Amino acid sequence: MTTANSAVKAAMTAEDKKMLERIYWRSFFQMAGRVGGQVRMHAVGIIFTLAPALERYCKTPEKHREALLRHSTFFNITQTVSTFCLGLVTAMEREASEDPSFDVSAITAVKTSLMGPMSAIGDSLFWGVLRLLAASICIPLAQNGLIIAPLLFLAIYNIPGMVLRRYLLFTGYTMGTTFLKEIAGSGAMKILTKGASILGLIMVGAMIASNVNFTTPLAFEFADGSVATIQSYLDTVFLGLVPLLLSLGCLWAQRKNINTNYLTLGVFVLSILLALIGVV
């Protein structure tokens, strides 16, 4: 794999490099807009970042439109490490443009399964370790009134991220290309798609469990004075029952092609109603 990787790296054309450089510089802006709030997170930012690849690989307007729709779904990943995923996605987009039998749902599955674990690593590494390190070095300097302290804080936090971001983009792209080359045309693509689907489903399950939360303080008092909280009953039946049912309900609605906006509005109104009757 490593030798194949360096072969891919050596075979990279000037055009490939230029495209990746453009994606690299665009990736810094990926979280500016957050269009679509909790429902889409940084999807449009990702479309903005991947634009050089989409322009290059989606030659017909129809293909480009499909790609936009494909990337307009929920996406949220610690941006410093996001480029690894984006590198992989770029390689997959290229494969999709060259091989008509390529199943594009694998692209979404890869994005879905990478965002949780990569964010977990990225968040703790950058927000936990590096930011605390930068702050602990710079706070004493700032307390002594040194104007360099805030600038040093920004430098310590941002420079490693900039280097890592670039490295991960190129690594993701070469690894993706190598891997896809090896399996192209062997009929193994179907297996890859199934594998990506399984991984995607497991990670989407974990993502629902970690991102969707519900608790109720509602309680009943029995005649003998003992108190039973509804939450403890719910937890006994199944931990996270409400988030699970809600997400399955949303899935059902999505498959029935119910407008996402109604769904959003429904959940919002439901939350306010639950608050009004004192359930939350």
Next chain:
Amino acid sequence: MLTNAILCAVAYFICYAGNYFWAQNMCDRPIVAGLVAGILLGDIQTGLIMGATLEAIFMGAVNIGGNISAEPCAATVFAVYMATQSSVDADTALALAVPISMLSAFLFTLMNNVLCNFQAPWVDRLCEKNDTKGLYRLFWGTWFFRFFVPVLVFFVGILAGSDAIEAFVNGIPVVILNGISTAGKLLPAVGISILMKMVWQKELAGYFFLGFVLFKYLGLPHVAIVVIALVVLVPICLRDKQLLDLEKRTMNMAAVSPSTNEEEDFLS
């Protein structure tokens, strides 16, 4: 008063919106915001020292997933403003800054987790029309407004003073606050369900519940869940690969055998 309020609002916008504009570069942290506010208000030393003190206080608070209770950047700019106006110490300035930073956090949550959700159909429509330029306009417009609204309220808050803000924050009914925070916790289900739809296959649906249970019951971090997923996944893929090879070999044999038969026929 008005000039100072405008300068504070500018400092707040530079730091608050600048952070997400480019790489979440942490320029909204108190240590940086203190300097920016200090420069604009003409008292760099106070800005630096106030920023350092507040950085130490807010060190643990990082807004993960947009759920924040008090907003460090607003608190810092306000505290620096208070400190330049009268000789208050850091603790008092911070206490005075708490209401406005809570109000700002509330507005930011309202904008991001509730109002922005209703943009989703716009995104779909623009993608449907293949309108990249329109998407970018929406993107940068959203960037501006989601920070400009809290900044505007911050500006009004500085003009109105700390007491007025506190009265306003206390005036928001608890029920509405609860409802909005519940909506913020439940709404990710809508977005993630779109991903579920894309990777959902009826015969593989069990794996969804596996991931859910691994997180909820075992409390495993995502990294560990990926490892388990790979352990489950690799043997399945390898077996499928064997099946595929077997299928190919059988097909090859089937393709080869008729020709040998023909040869035999011809020879006999």
